[in-house]
Amino acid sequence: MAHAAQIKIPATYMRGGTSKGVFFSLNDLPEAARVPGPARDALLLRVIGSPDPYGKHTDGMGGATSSTSKTVILSKSDSPDHDVDYLFGQVSIDKPFIDWSGNCGNLTAAVGAFAISNGLVAADRIPDNGVAVVRIWQANIEKTIVAHVPITDGRVQETGDFELDGVTFPAAEVVIDFMDPADGDGAMFPTGNPVDDLDVPGIGTIKATMINAGIPTVFVNAEDVGYTGAELQGDINEDARALAMFETLRAHGALRMGLIQSLEEAEQRQHTPKVAFVAGPRDYVASSGKKVAAGDVDLLVRALSMGKLHHAMMGTAAVAIGTAAAIPGTLVNLAAGGGERDAVRFGHPSGTLRVGGEAHQQDGEWVVTKASMSRSARVLMEGWVRVPGDAF
Known part of the structure; x- marks a missing residue:
């Protein structure tokens, strides 16, 4: 019996804050997965290795924890006020679904670096040395996030001495500003009360x-x-x-x-x-x-x-x-x-x-007009991720 061969898709495996996930440029995905729907979900589930009844993600890129079962899709923004559109998918470990209802603040620290390195940010917004201000549109919650990404000799500076509890090794500091962080269109306190x-x-x-x-x-x-x-x-x-x-x-x-x-x-x-x-x-x-x-x-x-x-x-x-x-x-x-x-x-x-x-x-x-914190990010591996051609 013939089986579909594997296909390969350009991807980058990145740590952002205390999480890590598989990053894609939207235009690198197979055409059927460039829009929301069953094909996209099936593809990303297979990339991560879910659903896995053994809870190990042995046959995928996931790490069998909520912090390491994540996917990100990025594209150049059509908005003049933003550089990149950021879509986050939290992949269930043992069930066949992806939750698109929220953001990942940790992986946000890696979005700016990926966007710069993959040509999603205009060249005139990236200094030769200093800090690049990347304006991110968080598509899940429809909010603006601003990442301050360090640049050395025109390239993202990933190494440094900033230490983040929960991450083993130091790296370069990335300051993240979450603008108007009340989630969605509703009130900050949906019940109307602080308690x-x-x-x-x-x-x-x-x-x-x-x-x-x-x-x-x-x-x-x-x-x-x-x-x-x-x-x-x-x-x-x-x-x-x-x-x-x-x-x-x-x-x-x-x-x-x-x-x-x-x-x-x-x-x-x-x-x-x-x-x-x-x-x-x-x-x-x-x-x-x-x-x-x-x-x-x-x-x-x-x-x-x-x-x-x-x-x-x-x-x-x-x-x-x-x-x-x-x-x-x-x-x-x-x-x-x-x-x-x-x-x-x-x-x-x-x-x-x-x-x-x-x-x-x-x-x-x-x-609340802004919430800010410092994170770090680093490329762990880049190249192609492979999945069976009939996985989606």
Whole structure:
């Protein structure tokens, strides 16, 4: 019996922040995959190696975690206000679907570098030496992101001494500005409140901050769900009861935020919203063995992505943290000590991260104009990815 031969597609494997994924230029994809639909999803699923009932991604480019099961499609922007259009797909590990409902803030750090290196940014916008300002249109959430990419001798500078907790080796610093980060067309607080009472079966009624910023996120107090905020991955991911509880919490938060119309829809929307728990500062030991002192941070945050506790912090969730911290009265702001602030340093399982947020009130509602953080990015491999010709 004859089988279809493999085809090869130009691709780049990149790390951005604490994530990595497979990057494509839109025009390099097979014609059927250049538009949204089943063919595109099937192709990208095969590239990553999903769905994989073994949970290993042995037969694909994925890394069998939410941080490493990602795809990016980039194209030159038609808008005069943007250089590149950025579409992100979060690939499920064990199910045959890709969630296109949100952004990846970590991989955003790699978008500018890829765009410059692949001719998607006009040459007159790239200095011989200095910093290139790349204006990114984030197509999933329809928001502007500005990446400040270091340039040396006309090329992207990837190496450097900037250290990012959750990433093994230092690299060049890339500053990312998330402009007007409230996600989508809805209100920053979809319920109209910075804090709500959320009824969750198996937990009871607990306080929650539900915010659309960077990515829709449900924040709860760690103590209300039986934790301290200093947990590492194994404390949550090896506890099936805990994972089920957080998924129930996430589903009820999604329903309350209007992201789904029924609880059953949550299973098909795993990428958003995120769920995170916060606590005040305390000493703990990060996953690397690094000691984090209470005095090093303003608060502790632990967040789940695609059903598991993240090993560090999703970039988009960091935007949500910075945004919520800037608004008095949210659970994030209160965990950090309350009051007005334009930046916080929070502790996560791999260490610490600083994120800034600029907030003000407008017509009685809080508006955040920008959230900023530093990341790094690096090309890991470039060339072609191969998939069976009948995979899509």
